[in-house]
Amino acid sequence: MSRHLLAMALPPLLGLFILGIGNGFLATVITLRLDAAGESPVVIGWVSSAYFIGLALGAMLNDRLLLRIGHIRAYGSFASLVAVTVLLQGLVAEPWAWFALRLIGGWATVGVYLVIESWLLASGDARVRGRLLALYMISLYAAGVFGQLLLGVTEGMGGATSFIVIGMLASLSVLPMAMIPRVSPLIEKAEPLSPLRLITLTPTGVMGSFGSGLLVAAVYSLLPLYLQRTGLAVDRIGQMMAVVVLGAMLLQYPVGRWSDRHDRQQVLILIGAFCTLISLAVLWLPMNAWLLAGLLFLLGGGVFSLYPVAVGHAADRAPAGALVRMSQGLLLINAIGSALSPPLISPVMSLLGDAGLFWAFGGLGLFLVAFFVWRRSVRPAPVPVAPFHASTPMSAAGAELAITDEWMQGAIEHEHIEDLSGAVPEVEVAEPLVGPPPSDEPHIVYYDDSRADAPQPPPAQEAPSGIERGSGRG
Known part of the structure; x- marks a missing residue:
């Protein structure tokens, strides 16, 4: 990878890292605050789902603003809107107000992601695009680790401190993008493919993206609730959530490299089975702090690796010139799954108790395994043909x-x-x-x-x- 390309990719990645530190523990702060106020898991689930509904809306609409005003100004607009919504949450502590603010915040946050992803996709060709996206995911997860560790510090100060710090970080994330020379990659207008068209092209990629949205949203919004109800202090909850994101960051590259060398459909089957086994281990094994941390580390690596492998599988089957449109469509599918996750899983926790979260994880993993196995039986992996050896034609x-x-x-x-x-x-x-x-x-x-x-x-x-x-x- 050339120095010029690294210099081109560094500002958006640095901006994402700064914003991601605050955004990484915002969902945990909201969950803990609502639970401390005596709200039910259903209310907490709906407030959490508002963010993912905003993600889905932004995935359909934000590209128009990006194409109209460009990457740098679009990033500044979206990041500033994220800062305003977070600061307002520190002023108004009502569930209905937080629902509306989280909806707007999700719409703005996916705009930031769209700017950065399109910037990286347009900066490099197919030979380096995978490495650029790997740096993108590592920056996002590394920020999440720092954010979860910051949770105990800011929550210990009480009041609106956590929201103020998150708003400051969102504002500071504009600086790397604003201070670079006014040069940004060109991007062609690309509308997302319809969900029906995506399902026709790659059912496995669509289901993998949807299932990833269900699982990841539950990890961010409902796992802190489970940890708090097991008796952990706020700082220990932040540490446990940091372990989850750390597992996602460290296992991301090995799993991605593994999927490059093997059939991605088979890798998805094994990831689903792995998540199911880890969930059952949390339910059945006698828990202590170290064992729980180790299992959550592995769970984070499995759950967060599902989406990039599913996207890679879909990209392998993408028609010529439709890679960006397919990425946008899968982002929309993932956001829909994330929006549905808290309302679907929080009633399971109310019915089965706090352990219902991991029963839901295990059930979702088992369903994904069954679906991927069925798709593999319908459409097996292509068998490579014999290598071609050139010889002088006998003619x-x-x-x-x-x-x-x-x-x-x-x-x-x-x-x-x-x-x-x-x-x-x-x-x-x-x-x-x-x-x-x-x-x-x-x-x-x-x-x-x-x-x-x-x-x-x-x-x-x-x-x-x-x-x-x-x-x-x-």
């Missing part, structure tokens, strides 16, 4: 290709002698090197240079007279 064209530079030089020298003497030399027929015994009829000589023991063409001085380039005569 008239092959005879033309067999004429070497030495043969051509010999023919030119002979024609030069002919021009000087004015005499027409007698044409001699070359003896065959490959084929039947000599006969009275002229014939074409074929050479098969794919065999080590194949005969070689005669030297230049033995070349027959009258050879013309492309004549097919030997």
Whole structure:
């Protein structure tokens, strides 16, 4: 990857990292504050889902603003709106107000993601695009780790401190984008594909993106509630959430590399089975702090790896020129799954208790495994064909290709002698090197240079007279 490309990608990645630190623990702060105020899991789930509804709306609409005003100004607009909505949450502590503010905040946040993803996709070609997106995911998850660790510090100060710090970080994230020279990559207008068209093209990619939205949204919005009700202090909850995001960050690249070398559909099956087993282990094994942290680390690595592998599988089947449109469509599908996750899973927690969260994780993982196995049986992975080895064609064209530079030089020298003497030399027929015994009829000589023991063409001085380039005569 060139230095110029790294310099081009650094400002948006740095801005994402700064904004992601605050955004990484905002969902945890909201969940803990609502639970401390005595709100039910259903109310907490609906307030959390408002953010993901905003993500879905932004995935459909925000590209128009980006195309109208450009990357840098669009980023400044979206990040400023994120800061305003967070600061207002520190002033108004009502569930209905937080629902509306989280809706607007989700709409603005997905605008930030759209700016950065389109910037990176347009900056590099297919040879480096995977590495750029890997840096994008690592920046996002690393920010989430720092954000969760910051949770205990800001919540210990009480009041609106957490919302003020998050708003400050959102405002500061504009600086890397605003201070670079006014140069940004060009991007063509690309409307997202319809969900029906996406399902037709890649059912596995759509279901993987949808299932990832369900699982990741539950991790961010409902896992802190589970941890708090198990008796953990706020700072320990932040540490546990940091462990989850750390697992997502550290296991992201190995899983992605694994999916590059194997059938991605098979990788998705194994990820779903892995998430199911980890969820059952949390339910059935006697828990202590270290074992819980280790299982949450693995769960984060599995849950957060589901989306990029599903997108990679869909990109493998994307029509020419539809990669960006497919990415936007899958982002919309993922946002829809995220919006539906808290309202669907929080009633399970009310019915089965706090452990219902991991029963839901296990059930979702098992459903994804069944769906991926079914799709693999319907559409197996393509079998690579035998490698192609070039050889000289056994045809008239092959005879033309067999004429070497030495043969051509010999023919030119002979024609030069002919021009000087004015005499027409007698044409001699070359003896065959490959084929039947000599006969009275002229014939074409074929050479098969794919065999080590194949005969070689005669030297230049033995070349027959009258050879013309492309004549097919030997």
